[in-house]
Amino acid sequence: MTLASFWRSARAGAWLGWRSESNWTDPFLFALYSLVQPLARLLIPLFMYLVIARLAGGSGAGAGVAGSAGGTTTAGAAAAAGASAAGGAGVRFFDFLYTGNALFLYVGAVLSGMSWVIIEDREFYQMIRYIWIAAPSFPGYLVGRSAAKLAIATVSVSMALLVGWLWLDVPLTIPCSWFPGAQGASLPALLFFFVLGLAASATMGLGMAGANLLSAREGGDRSEALNATLYLFCGAAFPLDVLPGWARPLGLLLPQTYWLEGMRRLLLPPGASFGKTLSGLDLQALLERMAVTGAIWAVIGVGLLWLGLRAARGRGSLDQVTEH
């Protein structure tokens, strides 16, 4: 497998993925679908936050959270925010929560998207045998297919962050400088962090795709379970300190933990790190840990895909239709 064949398969997979993802309805419903679901996922924690802010500071607090000018917090919101170890000046717990949830949409899109392709092509459209025959690189095809989901997720995440910035006073700051500024933030650092984190999630997705080659349709549930596990342990919605002691090391084994922490530090003002577990690590340390854990997961993911393909072809089940 050469890089050229990988790229060719990825490009064809991306085109097919986009057609398959988007042509089931009219553009309006498609746009609605792409925005409503992720926004709903983000609004659940927002309302949870509002309810607790109301409890902490009376009825005015809830309004204060959503409508506080310039990111200042009311007594209620501050009580709720401060409940989980202090963030920096002007950064509320809600900002941490919202940004983490928004970025986590990428993880779900890449990871579940890539592994779901197997179920979709094999069980629903029954075309995996033709893909296998035609695509010069099967992993390349999988990566390409998930690119369509990544594109949709990019629209969703961008919209979510825009809504947060415009209406919910999430103090987002995109570093525009080419050279490191406060906390080492720079545009190259942001892009590098972003791409490396996505690559780490993609390799996990390849592993799940390998596992799905050997399972029936319930393989989709396994991908969802992995997604939910990552959400629980990687600190997307709450600091790792909130987890019980035995669970924190699990979070430290996941590249997404460092990715989300780093992305938050790059997108929010200084002090956006809530919790003590990761506060001692600077941006470079986060990057190093993400690279190491990502490399370990990449070996596992690619290995699982290789084993899955080998076993499925050996059993003759590569193109099985299980109907259950």
Next chain:
Amino acid sequence: MSKTVWEATTSRRASSDQAQGEPFQAGSSLGAFLGSRPPGPQPPGRPLPLGWAHLIRLNLRAAWGRAYVRVIGANRELSWVFFEILLPILGTAAYVFIYRAMHAPPAYTGFVILGGAMTAYWTDVLWSMASQLYWEKESSNLEAFFIAPCSRMAILAGMAVGGAFRSTLRAAAILFLGSAIFGVRLPPANPLLLAGVFLLTLGALYGLGMTLASVYLVWGREAWHISTLLQEPVYLAAGLYFPVRALGGIGAGLASLIPLTLGLDAMRQLFYGAQAWGFLTVPAEMGLLAGQAILMLVLAKVSLDHMERLAKQEGRLTLKWQ
């Protein structure tokens, strides 16, 4: 083949029933009554020997046959059971930890666990009721449903009863495990009222599922996406993880169109009283749920007939991979 399969089948069934002592009754045929006879003129000769007793028994059998797959079959595959319980628990745990990060009162952990348990019903309604006829179409089973001499409503009712049973097992497991893991003890509540609210909620919820199933009959791939679209936004609107009153009067009022919203709000009020920050009073919510349950069942029948006709007219009834 002048003697149709339909005629042969009903004749065989009639003779079988006669052998079992079923009274031979002349009159309107079952096929005509149910609207499931193949098109074309009524074959001349003797009318179909099927009466009301047979009709009821046939449809109960059909309902049980469809429910059996969910009551017994779905619990045989332990990996399904495991993941169907694990997934909501993982989601529930994440929301519990968010509340803990905000130092919310312990009652909110209970709210989340109750909401997490109810997700089992909503996912069942979406993926195993609403989408079911779409799945059957994709796997070529739908034709069998339509040539069967029973009412389609009996099949949908069987799906609903079986699905409610299966989801209750999962919801109980989520409730038990969630309570054990997070050390939550639900406060005592009036058991009769609680059972009433619960049953009304299920009635309205599965009635909605039956209505949606008929709508999905004419859909192709969009069925899958619409189910995805209705999952998390409904978690939000129904206030599965927070009191629905937080959405405001208009928001909560609109969300009350989903039976899950009122049912969960009433159950929380029964367990937690004023702490639940309820939207309406429990009797009002029970009344609305009862109304919704009746309305949904009527709507399901009307919608099923209409959508079936539409699907046939457009030639999409058994069209796969649209």
